[in-house]
Amino acid sequence: MKIKRNIINQLVEELSEPKTSILLGARQVGKTTLLHDIEVIAQKNGKKTAFYNLESSSDLMKLSGDQQSVIDQILSSGDVVFIDEFHYLKNASKIFKSIYDQKAPVKIFASGSSSMEIHKHLKESLAGRFYKTMIFPLTLSEIEQIPQSNVNAYLQWGGLPELAHCDSDRRRSMMLENIVSTYITKDIKSLIKEENIRGFNTMLYLLASNQGSLVVKSEIAKEIGISEPTVLRHLEILSQTYVCHMVNSFSSNLGNELKKSTKCYFFDIGIRNCLVKDFRIPNDRGDKGTLNETFVYLQMYWQLMPNMEIRFWRTKKGEEVDFVLIKNRVPVPIEVKSNLKDCSIPTGVKAFLRAYPKSPFGIVFNETQTGTNEFEGRPVYFQKLEESEKIEYLQTVV
Numbered sequence: 321m322k323i324k325r326n327i328i329n330q331l332v333e334e335l336s337e338p339k340t341s342i343l344l345g346a347r348q349v350g351k352t353t354l355l356h357d358i359e360v361i362a363q364k365n366g367k368k369t370a371f372y373n374l375e376s377s378s379d380l381m382k383l384s385g386d387q388q389s390v391i392d393q394i395l396s397s398g399d400v401v402f403i404d405e406f407h408y409l410k411n412a413s414k415i416f417k418s419i420y421d422q423k424a425p426v427k428i429f430a431s432g433s434s435s436m437e438i439h440k441h442l443k444e445s446l447a448g449r450f451y452k453t454m455i456f457p458l459t460l461s462e463i464e465q466i467p468q469s470n471v472n473a474y475l476q477w478g479g480l481p482e483l484a485h486c487d488s489d490r491r492r493s494m495m496l497e498n499i500v501s502t503y504i505t506k507d508i509k510s511l512i513k514e515e516n517i518r519g520f521n522t523m524l525y526l527l528a529s530n531q532g533s534l535v536v537k538s539e540i541a542k543e544i545g546i547s548e549p550t551v552l553r554h555l556e557i558l559s560q561t562y563v564c565h566m567v568n569s570f571s572s573n574l575g576n577e578l579k580k581s582t583k584c585y586f587f588d589i590g591i592r593n594c595l596v597k598d599f600r601i602p603n604d605r606g607d608k609g610t611l612n613e614t615f616v617y618l619q620m621y622w623q624l625m626p627n628m629e630i631r632f633w634r635t636k637k638g639e640e641v642d643f644v645l646i647k648n649r650v651p652v653p654i655e656v657k658s659n660l661k662d663c664s665i666p667t668g669v670k671a672f673l674r675a676y677p678k679s680p681f682g683i684v685f686n687e688t689q690t691g692t693n694e695f696e697g698r699p700v701y702f703q704k705l706e707e708s709e710k711i712e713y714l715q716t717v718v
Contacts (some may be wrong), residue, residue: 323465323484325354327453334451335400335427340416342406343431345455346562346587348499350481351431355402358429362400370397374408375651381633387411387418406430413446420449431455433507433562447578447624454562458484460615460709463597471706475602489599494608496533496594507561512554520554521547527564527584528595532610532642534634535566535582555584563587565621570631570644570651574675575655576684578634585617589718611703612641613656619708620645620654639671641682645711651679656705663693663702670695 331354334341343351352373359369372379383403389408392402394415397607406412416428457479463469466484477483480499485494501538504521512520522544527535535555541548544633558564567580586592589611595600602608620630620643628647636641643654653672669682689702 321479321485323458323462324359325350326459326462327455328354328357328394331358331429331453334429335362335365335367337451338420338423338427340420340428340430340446342450342452343429343455344452344562345431345433347433347503348480348482349455349457349587351433351455352404352554353481355429355431359400359402367400368398369402370394371399371402371404373404375405380408383409387415391415394419394428395426397426399425400427400429403428403430404516405432407432412418416447417446430656441527456618457481459619459622460706472602475589475615476593476599478593480588481592482678492590496590496716500591500594502643503561503563504639508557510612511557511561516546516550516554519544519550520557522552523551524558526594527558528586528592531585531592532583532613533705534578535584558584563591565617567617567643568631570633570646572676576634576635576637578636581634583632585614587618589614589618609658612658612685612687615705616654616708617643618657620711622710623711633668633672635671639668641666641668641672643685644672651676653679655682655684657684660684660686660689660702663689663691663700665695665700669700673698673700683718 325526331341335358342356345351355371359371362369370654372383374383383393390409405411409415412430416430419426419428421718458481459479460471460474463474463479463484477492483495486492486495501581509517510522523540526540526543537548537551551635555564555566559566563586565585565587567585569578571577571579586595600604602611604610617630624630628645631644631646632640632642633644633653641653642656645652647652653669655666655669656709657666665682665686669684673679673682679698681698682695684700684702685705685708686702690704691702693700693702
């Protein structure tokens with residue numbers, strides 16, 4: 321059974337737009353499949369298409385040579401041209417810019433996952449000439465298109481499309497291990513010195529083991545035996561290759577709040593479980609709370625609009641909430657719990673609502689309780705973990 325991605329309709333609408341459509345995201349999140357899906361639709365609409373996978377040496381050779389010859393090759397290829405892993409294409413953004421500026425009747429879809437230079441080139445050469453779409457692992461609702469899929473399986477194996485149709489735990493674990501090793505050998509090896517590969521691997525494990533905790537660069541550096549600047553560089557690589565999301569602390573400059581602190585979440589729960597080498601079901605694990613917290617974060621992150629962001633909140637006195645969802649600069653505290661006996665409001669949510677009177681409500685995502693409670697005249701909504709994929713109701717509240 322083929323999984324229909326939620327983003328596909330938006331991308332298909334861009335077929336009629338002259339701007340270059342660029343899909344970005346970590347390896348194995350389904351960018352190539354989406355490009356092929358769009359190609360099929362374009363062909364059904366009578367368009368001539370061409371597909372170049374630049375990790376294939378033969379395809380890369382077709383788009384080699386001087387800039388004008390590459391432009392001529394693309395223009396002669398079809399009405400819609402797909403370029404997978406476009407960061408292997410020399411002067412890609414200048415080529416896309418030239419094609420757009422000469423109003424050529426060719427639509428380009430391109431994907432990329434591993435170049436630290438992508439963002440720089442897009443800003444410098446393609447400003448105002450491209451659409452950027454971030455592609456993420458499958459959401460829970462997408463993966464539930466496969467029979468027998470549920471939130472517990474998602475917490476165990478994550479949402480990478482390659483695993484969705486696999487019915488063997490052994491094969492799933494091997495696939496995840498292969499994805500991790502491919503990331504190290506293909507993306508990382510070209511970005512850091514050979515002697516730092518072991519330290520980078522160790523840092524991956526530390527971040528995965530302590531996911532959701534504060535990232536203290538000095539402690540990581542001391543434990544691994546590398547310098548703080550190297551730790552900072554490694555963290556930037558993880559962010560720029562879309563493997564880790566860095567979450568900053570929320571602060572309105574209250575004296576007791578932690579400032580400039582960071583937490584880290586891997587882009588996929590299955591990848592994180594692979595790094596810590598634990599694929600047990602959630603109820604058998606001591607880090608079940610971390611799995612639930614990561615799940616909620618990822619489901620919310622994939623829905624963020626330009627006027628929204630996610631942070632976390634912690635004070636020097638130990639008061640905290642897992643996340644602060646901000647829309648139009650209005651903060652909403654969000655706490656993630658496992659089994660709750662009732663809808664009692666967590667102390668961290670109370671502390672945040674007390675500290676931020678303009679916060680309109682709070683949310684507690686959990687496994688068991690639904691309902692509404694109230695704190696100082698403001699509602700606190702109790703929702704199942706799965707509801708974190710549907711934060712659109714905030715549009716009418718905030």
